[in-house]
Amino acid sequence: MTNTTLKLLAQQLQLSISTVSRALKDHPDISTATKEKVHALANSLDYEPNAYAIQLRTQSSKIFGVIVPAIANLFYDSFIAAIEEESRKNGYALMILQSSNNTENELNNLKIFRQNRVSGVFACLSAHTQNLEVYEKMSDRDIPVVFFDIVPKENKYTKVRMADERCAIIAAENIIQRGAKRVLALFGDPALSISQKRKQAFQQFMEKYAPKTHCTYLHTNSSEEAQLAFDKHLSKTQRLDTVFAMTDEILIGVMKSIQAHNIKVPKEIGVISISNGFIPSLYHPNISYVETSGFELGKLAFVQMLANIKGGKTLSELTVDARFVEGGSM
Amino acid sequence: MTNTTLKLLAQQLQLSISTVSRALKDHPDISTATKEKVHALANSLDYEPNAYAIQLRTQSSKIFGVIVPAIANLFYDSFIAAIEEESRKNGYALMILQSSNNTENELNNLKIFRQNRVSGVFACLSAHTQNLEVYEKMSDRDIPVVFFDIVPKENKYTKVRMADERCAIIAAENIIQRGAKRVLALFGDPALSISQKRKQAFQQFMEKYAPKTHCTYLHTNSSEEAQLAFDKHLSKTQRLDTVFAMTDEILIGVMKSIQAHNIKVPKEIGVISISNGFIPSLYHPNISYVETSGFELGKLAFVQMLANIKGGKTLSELTVDARFVEGGSM
């Protein structure tokens, strides 16, 4: 079945294409009578403007691009859910691509975005992306980029992220408040700046405000590693009374070990993590955590994007604050 | 900065637009020398074809639309990840919209897809969508639709889904094999056909092959409900030896209760569920489950989509088979 176009409507109504176009968008030049006729026919023929023709003409696409390392990830999910919601409200659609933490994919995805002339890009850097030239290229094309979560260091970019240091400090505060004597703190990939930041903030805080507390710091790259590390540490140390997990991944490993050894939480060990809340809610008692809400981050990113589109450039780094959520694990 | 177009290239090279266009796509009419010149300039000027102009001309967009109830969902995530992967390999991009299980959103999303002239739509029906007219409209526009997971009953649609009955039966088989005497089987929203199917298949199988086994069937709509239901059932029943959870949500509730009562798995109770595998891997021992892989489903859906696009219509219902994954909970 052939699509209904302005031309078709015009022919059937014995009007010019321009008149039909104007009638459809309620242009004052067109008489009410004509408008009604046009609308009537357009409805009955199910007219839907060709988005590509519009974009070609107007050079604006009403589509945002999103790059995440992985879609199947609780944190990014909630982030995406947030911008999807906002986008829909504002008449935008989303094009989502995953980089799989692979720089090459990231480049390809950006290319697709450029070819589709997206109105803007939400980007989370791949773990080891160093070269930001491509993002410069986006700016050259006047496509605003809002970085989120894993963001570049330079100030010239617009970025939103979690208050990583604050997260770590809030966790440390609660650990101190618990009166912990021997704590095991598990962090993620040491190559990632997020791991570094969190560890540094955590360690500094502990050393300053609880110098007597004995802390062990370890880095692990997966749930399995975390489980092993926890296991090992458990067997060779006496009286480990608190464990801190920097991510959900790590928490999962720790909890498996805790379950396996049938260790009582919080009586025998206190557990605290940084999370968006889903994983901590899976256990009994619920694990206490410092909340990093992908959803909030998404909302914030969207605000930044709109500002960028409307008001030209707004270079700044915004962070969404963290808060402690009491489970029963401390 | 002004985008480089064919026209620009043509001017700089003193060639016609058509020649440049053909050179870029390696048309045999163009001499090697010219091709090289064109490519060189195109590269140095970072030429990128305008996807909208192409689509306008060729009437094909290289974009697939995806509608899911929620992005933040482990099952749909893996489904999306699969079609994203395949799409990229085949030069397509994805436009993902969520319906939030809301029929109105679903309609709007489809409208966006139509306006963007997507090449095809992967759709998961909202829980209570009855009216499929809109999907007819897509077909009228020659936009193929592949339904997945929650699919319409009519045969005229192309659909892929999990082998729901098989899942339930495999679970039942393993429960019987375990020599269960008293089992609690928890299912989801009774209004959903998926719940009905699974329960019916499960119940029939149990009654036929293990008539002496005492089974209790309950429906719950959330983790919390599942937890409560399990709690209650536990307190008033003696010797409950096996529990079956139809979904991850239900499993989560059950496991919280099990942890709270410090019940030993599998010694005191056997646990089995239907899942894509993530949640079951969170516990120790890992929960045994019947695998429903969103990833596999995605792959299958994509194959169907391609067949649909290339070979005209292929109306059929395909299911991806289920398999039992041994954890340590039975």
Next chain:
DNA sequence: AAATTTACCGCAATCGTTTGCGTAAATGGT
């Protein structure tokens, strides 16, 4: 009754690509 305004509407160019068709020059065959 002439002049001016107002209300409606059409013309045509434009966005960037693709492609059928036409044609000049180069090449080949005899």
Next chain:
DNA sequence: ACCATTTACGCAAACGATTGCGGTAAATTT
């Protein structure tokens, strides 16, 4: 040296919508 092919390229018409610039009839003013 003459005709028949090839080779290599350009012209121009789409695709569907937007919009500045006019244009004409009717309505209003003087």
